[in-house]
Amino acid sequence: MGTGLRERKKIATRQALHEAAVALSIEHGVDKVTVEAIADAAEVSRRTFSNYFASKEEALLYGDQQRVRRLVSAVAERPPSEPPWAALTAAALEFQRDLGSRDPHWVTQVRLVRRHPALAAQQVSTYASMEDELTTEIARRSPASPMHARLMAAAFLVAMRVAVQVWLDRPKGTPLADVMHESLNDMGAAFR
Template identity: 70%
Template sequence: MKAVSTGLRERKKSATRQALHEAAVALAVEHGPERVTVEAIADAADVSRRTFSNYFASKEEALLHGDRLRMQLLLDAVRARPATETPWAALTAAALELDRRLGARDPKWVTQVRLVRRHPTLAAQQTGTYSALEDDLTAELTARGVTDPMRARLTAAAFLAAIRVAVQAWLDRPAGTALGDVMREALDATGAAFA
């Protein structure tokens, strides 16, 4: 009985977190992120201000929750790669596999990416999220045998920069361009130094 109730509790928490994220994105699109308040997000998600604070430290964190989820999926995909792969091959394969798994681009995600592009406060928050992922990827690369700490961190940072640049370039390409193709292009260009 306990496992069932724990599972239900976690699903409810996840649903509340997602509702807050979606409310934050919708309000930011409608009013601009600088005009959105935590209270407005909580009201739109039909929860209290206190409940919002149980899930997110700021409105920017709520707005970028989708990024954090995708980054965790990316880290999980890297960890699942065969130990026999070179570090760069594992990073590249994980990114492309995640892109295939996520499938067609969610318009809400594209909207969020465009918001980050236009608003420095969101870009600053995203940098913090990327920094945490860089730490995790550096640890994973070290576990994969990259013994030089600077090389491990440079590899992780270059990989994340290639992904970020690929997403930005993809937004500027004609509709119908596959993100995976643009990521492959950026990762191949960057990987020559890290393969």
Template identity: 80%
Template sequence: MGTGLRERKKVATRQALHEAAVALSIELGLDKVTVEAIADAAEVSRRTFSNYFASKEEALLYGDRQRVHRLVDAVRDRPLAEPPWEALTAAALEIQEDLGARDPHWVTQVRLVRRHPALAAHQVSTYAAMEDDLTATVIARSGVPPVRARVMAAALLVAMRVAVREWLDRPKGTPLSSVMEESFTEMAAAFT
């Protein structure tokens, strides 16, 4: 029981730091946000912040890491008979449906990434690290060669990023899923 409670507290602290980073970035602008301000807003010490995140950018983009973890889980849950690219894209479409519900500041975060090259670079680094889990999942479920699995995983993450960026420039009310499907179709030629 104690371990479960401790883990829940860690998750809650990490989430509080992420939410504080997002809220302060919205309120003050990314350039004016400090690690100290994030820690204060989450009611933890600077040292506690450092136990969870290496930088304010990492705290801000923690939601991306969570989304990629959900993506990996969704791919694992897809039917084994499904071809790898189909499983990847179906899982991505599945998780995108609840982006706003799980993270109401997600669109604001995406807009911040677009405005700040340092955040964009950090996001690419985050996605590259998560690519390993996605690659391993593709290999485990389909047995495709490692290089092909890594290319598929990387291509999916790029196609998702492109779709979101494109979606932000589309008329209000355009479903993200339709832009993702368009992006996946463009990418699919290499995997079908």
């Protein structure tokens, strides 16, 4: 069943606000961007902005939320018999292949997060909010305790975040897949 017109408009507005936040942050720097400027660039009111996002940081990192949702979906689509950490790793490596093609500003956004503590805090919040969904998916695959499933979900998200941060410090041209595989292998040793 398709998405109705009203829902498509909401999705488009949220995406326009996110894109405006990213573009303005790249052009002017995060500290100089205001909610009003983002709303103006997206051609909506300040009130409309507030209906979608609580802060400019949340608007800027909306793409992270979408990426983590796609990652959770990729895990859910893995074969049900696959062990949890193997499913997480395979989904992550598959997912990272299209990061840049889906969001050309992704690397710039990651660098912005590194330089701005408020963005880093928002990113941690975004990841934490998705942890429940990931925990549910892991628990579906494993007879392990609920705590074990939650620890695995949290460890996986941390390994993904750390891999990206380490990758940014590696020489240009280093494949993200290599660093992600290394991070997931190191973290995954506790869950095999």
